[in-house]
Amino acid sequence: MPKYGHADSAEGVTCVGTSPAMRWQPSGVVVLLLALAVAGVTGRDFAAKWRPDDIYPGPGVTTVRRLSDYHPPLAGTAGDTDVYVLEGDRPGGTVLVLGGVHPDEFAGFLAAVLLVERAQVEQGRLIVIPQANASGFTHNLPGEGHPAHIEIETAGGTRRFRYGARATNPIHQWPDPDVYVQASGQQLSGSETRNLNRAFPGRPDGTLTEQIAYAVMELIRQENVDMGFDLHEASPEYPVINTIVAHPRMMDLAVLVVMDMELAGIPIRLEQSPEQLRGLSHREWGDFSGTLAALFETANPAQGRLRGKTSAQLVLEGKDEQYERAARLGRLYVPFGPDGHPVETRVGRHLATLTAFFDAFGMMNPDRAVVVSGVPTFEELARHGVGAYLQPPAR
């Protein structure tokens, strides 16, 4: 009878079919030196992701705060991030816009940056957090082949932004549990522990991601936010795409916005936030505060499982032959032709939808209106490109 439960090293190696290779054994020192050299070379690239992106507050920005102002334990952590406040001369309501909840959803982040750099508020207050999960911008998700940075040409030079990962950097929050038990008690796969958009309403003493979520909730409660928006992107094969997902209390207003968008020639779908799916901004912001909450999705082929070559170009131009194939097969939830889904139309959709919400809310609540100008329209972005509306890089 063979000895059980014991595999000596020779058996262990043979077992996986590598025994012939045991003859080829370079010195451990050589391997170690090689590993150090590789770590040194690539370490520079990875370290570059720690350099914060330059976001230039435009003339509309009246105050820059930190998210930790709303939950002090976040101060000094990788979860702290800038909160831009744009306050108008006339009193009105307060609107919160989040980009970068998922840092690989580039148009959501970029739309928020454009608000910071271009928007001017005439009435009420606009609060913008372009990098809601700041930690997620410091890494890329292994296995996805994503670019580290995206460059955009502006009139005065090239702006460079980090392309992040969907979740908090494991360097800042690790290890993941096998199963993530969300604050509501719902069970999710362990990797979702670092997903900010599964962490709401957060926990004041929870993980870094849960504390970021809690800080956002505190901001909403302390600033009496009337409307809260979370800007996202999704893969074209995802059913909730070019869509507004709205909390039940937001639905009436969202219906008006959908009609307005249809009239403007930007068709968009509307879904009510499902009650069973917990931890998402549009559901928990609405349930745990008085705000009217909604999340927008546009189609980013660089996120999908069906995409061809992954590159910064794909993120910006949104053209992909594999997605065209999939569209012809009827496997997508958005049309996908040779023109793809360029970043201009994706950012344009986000900004147009936001503007439509501002208008509809102001019409129904004149005292709490938030009147914003200076935001490029869908057509302007499509015609001139995003770079035309970004501030040039500082010399």
Add this chain to the structure above:
Amino acid sequence: MNEAILFVVMVGTFIGLTALARLPIGLALLAAAVAGALLGGEGFALRYLVEGTFLYLDAMLIIVTAMAFMAAMRSSGALVEIARQLVRTFGRRPVVLLPSLMVLAMLPGMLAGSSTAAVLTTGALVAPVLMSLGLSKLRAGALIAMAGVYGMVAPPVNVPVMLIGAGIDIPYVGFELPLVAASFPLAVATAYWMGWPLFRRRKDDLSEVLAALDEASPPTDDRIRPLQGFWAWTPLVWVVLAMTASRLPVPWLPDLGLPLIFALGAVMTLLASRVPNWAAELRGAVRDALPVLGILVGVGAFIQVLTLTGGRGWVVVSLLSLPAAGLYLAAATGVPLFGAISAYGAASVLGVPLVLALLDAGDVIVITAAMSLLAGLGDLMPPTALAGIFAAQVVGEKKYTRMLAVCLGPALLTVAYAMMLLLVS
């Protein structure tokens, strides 16, 4: 270069380097990734390669610490003691013995959603019992490998379902019964299938079996205080309690994560039994795990470049381009085959689009449960074949592919059962 050609070149490079140049699997995968990056116009793509090697970091830590835990169980005498107890209790009744051992072997997989956890913990208890009763090591290994797969699928924790659910926005709610239906009938059938020789060679006198067990146990150091009776179970009790404690309505322990749970279990076991050469035991465990870790590093780099160059998308769209009936064929073959890279990857990369494509065909929960069953089979697919490789190590089989050949029957039964679930959903 066209994505399809790049994919073929990468796979061809890998096969050529392993079959002809006899390069270790991990290095061959790494080299195939480099070839893909060069031909795909990405240059040497060092950053991408390094990033890809981190894809399975958590899985690698689980493997190393689970191996250390098993080494501690073995050297403390707990393993052979539990085997003795099981033989004494169930040895004469294979009708009860086989399904009981199957469920015991599945248990850590059910709790952790990982076949590795099942095979290397209770699987390593079950295998010697079966072998001491006269089952061949190939059949015993196949039984625990399949237990790992079914344990990964059975509730309460099914990570492939969670991954697919995350991709299509369905909560992990209402899956308990479909997952029981997807796993337990197959588990019981496989237990009897693999264990049927025990019915023919029933042993009424167990003293011979127990003596064989003692003989097969590794020589013990006199200074070791073996864990006997109930104490032999305490390392396993710790693992099960630690896995579940954080998920109770009132959690009494923070979620430590599998690596820390196994590591603490190993330390406690070694301390309790006063194993003098504990460092050598742990070094041996790491040495046993290294080949698999090398493969996982290589697979990570390979999948990173496959995605970067568009090969992954080409594979997925090609599968989706099959006619309606072909989608079932794609699910039956593509999902388990993709497990060669990763079972979880199969669920995420192929499971999500396939479930979306089949949504109109039936109930989404049953479809997802069936897809997770197919994804689970991926843990039997070389070169990663985590369930197969570790089951072979546990039973002392040098060529794990021989054991996988025995798994083929139950695996095909599993595919047929999953297809049936998809069709009746």
